[in-house]
Amino acid sequence: MEKVICCIPARLNSSRFPRKILAKVYGKTLLEIVWQQARSVSLFDQVIIAVDSEEVFEIATKFGAEVIMTPENLQSGTERIAHLVKNDMIDGNIFVNWQADEPLVSEKMIETLLSETSGEDVWTLMRSLDAKDLNNSNVVKVVCDNKMRALYFSRRTIPFKRNLKSAEGLFMHIGLYAYSANFLRSIDFKRPCFLAEEESLEQLRFLYDGFRIGMRHVEAKTYGIDTRDDLERVRLLIPMPLGSNNGE
Numbered sequence: 001m002e003k004v005i006c007c008i009p010a011r012l013n014s015s016r017f018p019r020k021i022l023a024k025v026y027g028k029t030l031l032e033i034v035w036q037q038a039r040s041v042s043l044f045d046q047v048i049i050a051v052d053s054e055e056v057f058e059i060a061t062k063f064g065a066e067v068i069m070t071p072e073n074l075q076s077g078t079e080r081i082a083h084l085v086k087n088d089m090i091d092g093n094i095f096v097n098w099q100a101d102e103p104l105v106s107e108k109m110i111e112t113l114l115s116e117t118s119g120e121d122v123w124t125l126m127r128s129l130d131a132k133d134l135n136n137s138n139v140v141k142v143v144c145d146n147k148m149r150a151l152y153f154s155r156r157t158i159p160f161k162r163n164l165k166s167a168e169g170l171f172m173h174i175g176l177y178a179y180s181a182n183f184l185r186s187i188d189f190k191r192p193c194f195l196a197e198e199e200s201l202e203q204l205r206f207l208y209d210g211f212r213i214g215m216r217h218v219e220a221k222t223y224g225i226d227t228r229d230d231l232e233r234v235r236l237l238i239p240m241p242l243g244s245n246n247g248e
Contacts, residue, residue: 002092002093002094002117003045003046003091003092003093003094004043004044004045004046004092004093004094004095004096004114005044005045005046005047005048005090005092005094005095005096006038006041006044006046006047006048006095006096006098007047007048007049007050007077007080007081007084007090007095007096007097007098008031008034008035008038008047008048008049008050008098008099008100009050009076009077009080009081009097009099009100010031010049010050010051010052010056010060010100011052011077011080011100012051012052012053012055012056014226016226016227017225017226017227017228017230017231020101020225020226020231021056021100021101022056022059023225023228023231025103025231025235025238026238026240028063029059029063030100030101030103030225030231031049031056031059031060031100032060032063032065033103033238034098034099034100034101034102034103034105035047035049035060035063035065037103037105037239038098040107041107041110042107043107043110043111043114044096044110045092046066046090046092047065047066048065048066048067048068048084048090049065049066049067049068049100050067050068050070050077050080050081050084051067051068051069051070052069052070052071052072052074052080053072054069057069068084068089068090070083070084071083075189076189076202077097077099078097078177078179078184078187078202079189081095081097081179081184082184082185082187082189085181085184085185086184086185092181093180093181094114094117094178094179094180094181095178095179095181095184096110096113096114096176096177096178097176097177097178097179098176099175099176099224101224101225101226102175102176102222102224102225103225103234103238103239104221104222104223104234104237104238105176105222106220106222108218108220109125109174109176109218109220109222110176112125112216112217112218113125113176113178113216114178115216116214116216117178117180119212119214120149120180120212120213120214121179121180121182121183121206121211121212121213122177122178122179122180122183122203122206122211122212122213122214123177123178123179123213123214123215123216124150124173124174124175124176124177124178124203124213124214124215124216125173125174125176125215125216125217125218126142126144126171126172126173126174126215126216126217126218127171127172127174127217127218127219127220127221128167128170128171128172128219129141129167129170129171129172130167130172131165131166131167133167133172134157134164134167134170135157135164137155137156138155138226139155139172140153140154140155140172140173140175140201141153141154141155141156141157141158141170141171141172141173142158142171142172142173142215143158143159143171144171144215148214148215148216148217149212149213149214149215150203150207150213150214150215151207152204152207153173153199153201153203153204153207154199154201155199155200155201157170158170171215171217173203174218174222175224176222183206183211186211187205187206187209187211188209189205191209193205193208193209195207195208196208223237
């Protein structure tokens with residue numbers, strides 16, 4: 001049977017919201033809330049937090065997590081997880097990348113993500129695009145082939161629509177990933193990739209290098225936390241974790 005490992009990349013310093021993973025909600029850090037939610041998912045055989053600072057290592061260890069230190073200079077969650085796999089620090093068949101700033105991911109979304117893990121190298125989610133996000137460059141758009149494999153991702157609206165008031169038939173990417181062990185051992189982050197650099201989208205490197213990305217459609221909305229305002233907007237949507245209180 002396949003061993004599924006959930007890995008939570010936990011980078012301490014982020015440019016728009018410094019130390020956001022340690023922000024408190026219900027008296028607990030955002031990191032602990034995400035970890036507790038991941039621990040409740042029955043499909044995971046193991047949940048690991050990959051950190052880049054001694055401070056976060058100590059905090060996560062204190063609330064009971066399995067924690068592994070990774071180099072600070074790694075540029076993405078994918079690269080952090082690949083580092084663990086390539087150096088035989090974790091062992092499994094499928095690795096789920098659950099970002100520490102994504103507290104609204106549900107078990108149902110994980111079930112959809114992992115509903116079929118053959119035929120591709122990477123699996124991720126999409127949902128219908130809202131019209132208000134047609135020109136929002138922070139919302140990543142995706143187009144697929146007839147096998148529900150990604151053809152391209154962009155911060156621009158794709159495909160081109162003459163009537164930009166309608167988002168019918170368009171999709172946005174949700175940044176929850178699962179990877180095969182072979183993909184993580186094979187991907188080369190040191191090789192330049194013009195597309196990934198220009199769009200600032202790491203998944204374009206995957207496509208450029210010939211890896212297949214399977215897209216899974218969901219209706220649920222989830223919101224990442226990139227700023228303090230984002231945290232305030234989603235605070236009331238975050239499920240109250242066990243053993244918490246109503247404090248901040």
